[in-house]
Amino acid sequence: MGVILGVLASHWWRQPAQFITLISGLAVATALWTGVQAINQEARTSYDQAARILSGPAMANLTSPAGTMPLSVYARLRRAGVAAIPVIEGRLGSGQHDIRILAYDFLSLPPPDAPGQVDDDPATLFRDGDIVFASPETARKIRAEGWVARVIETPRLLQDQVVMDIALGEEMLDMYGRLSRIMIPPDAADQARRIATQLTLVMPEQATDIAALTRSFHLNLTAFGFLAFAVGLFIVHGTIGLAFEQRRGVFRTLRALGTSSRRLAVCLTAELLTLALGAGIIGILLGYLIAAALLPGVAATLGNLYGASVGDTLEFRWQWAASGLGIAVAGTLAASAGALRRVSTLPPLRLHNPQAWMARARADFRFQSVGALLLGGVAILSYFFGSGLIWGFVLLAAVLLAAALVLPRLLLLLVDAMGRTDRGPVWGWFWADTRQQMSGLSLALMALLLALAANLGVGTMVSSFRATFIGWLDQRLASELYVDTHVPGQGAEVRAFIEAEGLTVLPIIDAMSTVNTVPTQIYGVADHATYRDNWPILSALPRPWDVVHSGQGALINEQMANRIGLAPGDRLDIAPGWQGVVAGVYSDYGNPAGQAILGIAAHKVLFPDVPETRFGVRIPPDQVDGLRDRLMIAFDLDADNFTNQAEIKAFSIGVFDRTFAVSAALNVLTLGIAALAILTSLLTLATFRLPQIAPVWALGLTRRELARFEILRSLILTVFTFVAAVPVGLGMAWILLNVVNVQAFGWRLPMQLFPMDWLRLLLFAMVAAIAAAILPMRRLRRTAPADFLKVFANDR
């Protein structure tokens, strides 16, 4: 047994590149899988902890129409037994240097976790007062301004946000004895409503079950982990197949010397298990590093999307380490099952012939086509009959794998077509040789297809989401500056003041009504290009704004349309005395309530008592500050009365981009693995391509020319694969947006195309292809002519 193992191992000794390929492929695949598992588990553990802390993610909020409320409300709530948490918020600085201050009672709600920094001297936190929490970037900024004694860096906080104890916040914002809002546990909502009758209670938008909310996010991550692992397995499968094939002579000799096929299979399995365990352990360590690097981003995402708090330090837990090792071993065995079976049924005296491997691989194509058909069937069934998030992912997986399996066949067709174009003997050889290599490269190309498609798909989804989100911001904030006088009588004067400066003022009025027993906010807006140009309408009658301003229709938000089951053209009763049609449906992300928009004239007829206090002002962005200052002086307004579009937009988009930073990182990682797969495939192919290249060289092609052809081939195949990946990626994006997201978020997002992103990805893939081809090419260029000649010396 020991001897057999020694003989088997000697192969790896002679083929270190193959060995490194196998180990790194398996390790990287395991690493991504483990990293994702580690992140998921860390997040879930955090939810458990969070659930135990009073803070809970979803608190109701008591707010005041006046903006602030006296501290006595807080005392009344507390004395009634409501576990209220007082909050003071505000901004310091002006323009770009704005810092958002969030101050609350650290005694009733712990300050943000800042690992290792609070514990060293806890007493200073509260007693000295001048302790604040901020993200590292913000910390640098405020240190530079020198306005606080001690900043504790807390990566999870948003940019330009500073968290502090309420005593310090009250002082900095000069809000002595006032509160901005009071957080209330949702189960005490009724009690709070009875006590604070003058205040508005805003219930949390989502249910408090973070685990359910974030399930889709974790499923997303897990799917990514699986994808990466599948890509890695392509590498392992290819390498192991090749190693078995190359050792066929060894197997034959061993069998001829009396080793039973059973014993040989046992030894090979033992070898594989050892390799899998070794690579698995490396992979787990790498996975830990990946997870540790990604966790702050994940924590930010979960915080922003769902309000779930996750710590950003990673603990080593045996569960995900074990799952990583398990999947490394299982994956290796799965990837090598076919090769093992062939060895155990191998007739001992069959000739060793690497070409046979190629020939059989070609037969595999037929098998792959059948697989692709089956997977296509699964995809169709899951689309039409499956429901729920899981089936969305099944659909996704089936489509991706089917596409991957079809790819080699498709590429062969293309290569054949190219081969038929007559451009002389060298090109004829080139295409024939490419065809020959296809079988060896097909696995790597499939991996590349998966990675590219995933990149395109996720990229398109995120970009569509982002574009929609920005569109939504534009809808809400189409004007450059918003003024809210709060005081009814002042509205007309302010409006006159602004109009006197020659600016367009767009009044915004709203009232509550009940539509189909659901409380609905009814807006009245002016007839202006601002709305016609910007409003993100999902579906509508022709010229919807004309319908709205003629008083015959209303626009409603998507939530309302879905809830009542309305489509453009349907009849709608908004309030007694108004009947019309649904002119269109618009997206309104993040708003749980129904909303409708009427023309301002119709609104005034329906709700004559609603005063005009809010205005949008169209003004060149660089004049916003000036107008704001003039209004402040003329009408004794303060910062609370203004909303600056640019500030809010920049802030919201910053939040969004941090939210999807993790997806981007995982995307790059999977693409990196695919590049590795191409590299390793080319490397392994190069080792036994000599017999095919030698005759061409003997016919007069220089090594330099041959090397150039190698690069060209790598590029051509990559470009072909990319072309095939575009429709697959778009399909994936469509599934993500129309199936998975609908299940996960309840929003159907319009898909948008971003060809510039594709171009960037194509360039990236081409760079990867060139990089992957350079190593084998350099080796080819350095091959001594004697080695080429040896091919013929051994010729039979």
Next chain:
Amino acid sequence: MIVRAFLALMVMLATPMVQAQGFAGLGEEVQGFAMPDPGYRMQFPRDHGAHPDFRIEWWYVTANLTDADGNAYGIQWTLFRSAIEPGGGEGWQSPQVWMGNAALTTRERHYAAQKFGRGDTGSAGVIASPFDAWIDDWQFTAPEGPEVGATLMAGGEGFSYALNLTARGGVVLQGDQGYSVKSANGQASHYYSMPFFEVTGQIVVDGRTVKVRGKAWMDREWSSQPLDSDQTGWDWFSLYFADGARMMAFQLRGDDDKGAFLSGTWIGPDGASNPIGPDAITLSPMESSDVAGRSIPTTWRLQYPEGGVDIITRPLNRQSWMDTLFPYWEGPITFDGSHAGQGYLEMTGYPAR
């Protein structure tokens, strides 16, 4: 909860935890706070209220209760005031921190809850007259003064109580005219008790309402450094004797080589008090129990030869553990021997194993 505990801890402590001395940092050096004065004479209702220039202060009520079937219960209602620095300040700027502890003990279980409040925000505080002490919805109210009677309310997970206290006696000054010495080095506090309340009312245990009656004892104490730096904790007894007499006894445990500092007060049925000197009482632990990972003496022998007292005390529930920010043992006890009766025992500063 760890972070929160940390936070509240550092609020309560004047220096970082590693340097904290004695139980809950009560043995630390302090600067700027008022110090107990042997010449101070208490006045009421003024001294029912808070003394914000002192670092630490508490309003402490315990009651031994029984229901119609003779089952015994104990309740605790405590409001601590701790100042980060002396004096006042408006709203959040005030350096005063409030902490409330409430508990209910049955033979089978011990329920405990805790609340925090800050400064001068109205969520917690004490008014001397008409007397009102509160933290959130826990209340200890005596509109006509505790010398007449009071109502007491608190609750937490699994328990609540609402009790009427009727005073059958007045204020008893502990130590020398309310100046209670705590160590041989002269650490001291201002300390008085009201040990003659009769109680009626109801408790709610796991959703079941039970009518109860019994006796209650209020302790009031304020100081700025009540413990010597090497004192690690205390054992405190309040005892009701069958003939109507009361007794308070405590020992402050010091380093091993130095031994404990003992003190007490004998209170006759008429309220006449008689201080007991450090050498006149002996407290001997008889039996320890495993409580929250610590070995805690739950059975004691108390000897006060001058009063002919030689008794053994036993807890209603050995696991009367207050798993609060500063964890300690507090629960109802019964005793027999030379005398029989009931009372309350509080033990602090026993280290975890």
